[in-house]
Amino acid sequence: MLRCEAPVYRPRTLTDAIYARADMPDATVIAGGTDVMVYLESGSLKPTRFLDLWDCSGLRWQQFITGGQFCGAGLTCTDAIRSPQTHPLVREACSTVGAVQIQNRATIGGNICNSSPAGDTLPVWLALDAEFELASMRGRRRVPAASFWKGYKQIDLRPDELLVGVLLPQTTGETHFRKVGTRMAQSISKVIFAGRYRRGVEARLAFGAVGPTPMRCREAEAALVAGRPVDEVVALVEAEITPIDDVRSTADYRRKVAGNIVRRWLASL
Numbered sequence: 001m002l003r004c005e006a007p008v009y010r011p012r013t014l015t016d017a018i019y020a021r022a023d024m025p026d027a028t029v030i031a032g033g034t035d036v037m038v039y040l041e042s043g044s045l046k047p048t049r050f051l052d053l054w055d056c057s058g059l060r061w062q063q064f065i066t067g068g069q070f071c072g073a074g075l076t077c078t079d080a081i082r083s084p085q086t087h088p089l090v091r092e093a094c095s096t097v098g099a100v101q102i103q104n105r106a107t108i109g110g111n112i113c114n115s116s117p118a119g120d121t122l123p124v125w126l127a128l129d130a131e132f133e134l135a136s137m138r139g140r141r142r143v144p145a146a147s148f149w150k151g152y153k154q155i156d157l158r159p160d161e162l163l164v165g166v167l168l169p170q171t172t173g174e175t176h177f178r179k180v181g182t183r184m185a186q187s188i189s190k191v192i193f194a195g196r197y198r199r200g201v202e203a204r205l206a207f208g209a210v211g212p213t214p215m216r217c218r219e220a221e222a223a224l225v226a227g228r229p230v231d232e233v234v235a236l237v238e239a240e241i242t243p244i245d246d247v248r249s250t251a252d253y254r255r256k257v258a259g260n261i262v263r264r265w266l267a268s269l
């Protein structure tokens with residue numbers, strides 16, 4: 001059985017959580033705990049204390065706002081799957097996380113802050129031009145998803161800050177999500193793709209698990225908007241991503257699959 005003596009502080013409101021974070025920048029923030037528990041079990045995490053956001057009411061909601069939508073960081077994948085307000089791309093990504101037991105605990109904020117390049121929701125935030133809202137005693141700031149993941153497991157989050165939620169602007173265009181893993185459930189991604197395309201206007205081709213951070217293929221996006229041939233767009237995708245060989249797959253396989261996903265999606269349009 002997993003034992004840990006570190007004390008747990010469990011705020012009930014967002015204000016309390018922000019105060020607590022300022023007092024305890026050393027604490028390990030825990031939301032659903034599905035990543036944190038794995039680190040604890042493996043011994044890679046040595047917590048001094050925990051700031052547990054699970055009961056923090058101000059984080060677990062979503063609503064439409066002027067010009068878009070706000071999704072609280074404490075929304076679980078199950079919340080997102082069940083809510084009629086959820087953007088289809090977000091729902092699809094949340095549906096592929098782990099299995100039902102994991103989805104019941106895993107939060108979107110945890111997926112974003114854990115910042116695994118293989119996090120299933122991450123390319124979705126890039127494809128939707130999301131901004132992340134971060135709060136501390138000093139105030140709030142918004143960081144575009146495109147600049148939040150700074151390097152492998154490095155994020156633009158200061159020690160006294162919490163991720164409060166995600167702002168999704170109103171967007172247009174066809175969208176597509178695809179996760180390639182070994183199985184349908186409980187499978188860590190080999191390649192994840194989220195795309196959005198409005199012919200002649202804008203394109204987002206966002207990938208996960210093909211580099212140290214989730215990424216957009218900006219040259220391929222520009223070629224697509226300019227009406228360049230699909231072969232050229234696919235070649236740019238394959239050139240822009242930086243996959244590696246690891247226990248789950250090879251770089252060659254990932255590159256080929258990434259290109260195929262884009263080719264098939266564009267053909268279907």
Ligand SMILES: Cc1cc2nc3c(=O)[nH]c(=O)nc-3n(C[C@H](O)[C@H](O)[C@H](O)COP(=O)(O)OP(=O)(O)OC[C@H]3O[C@@H](n4cnc5c(N)ncnc54)[C@H](O)[C@@H]3O)c2cc1C
Nearest residue numbers: 029031032033034035036098106107110111113119120163
């Ligand atoms: C069996 C299993 C299967 C899984 N399958 C998948 C999968 O298919 N796809 C996938 O993407 N992931 C998968 N995961 C990983 C995990 O479930 C997800 O990353 C999940 O979204 C994490 O959310 P959480 O709320 O549990 O995060 P936690 O474990 O609570 O936290 C994760 C990290 O984020 C930080 N954090 C959390 N919330 C905040 C906040 N509001 N502000 C600041 N920091 C915060 C924590 O400090 C921690 O560093 C799996 C995990 C397990 C155990």
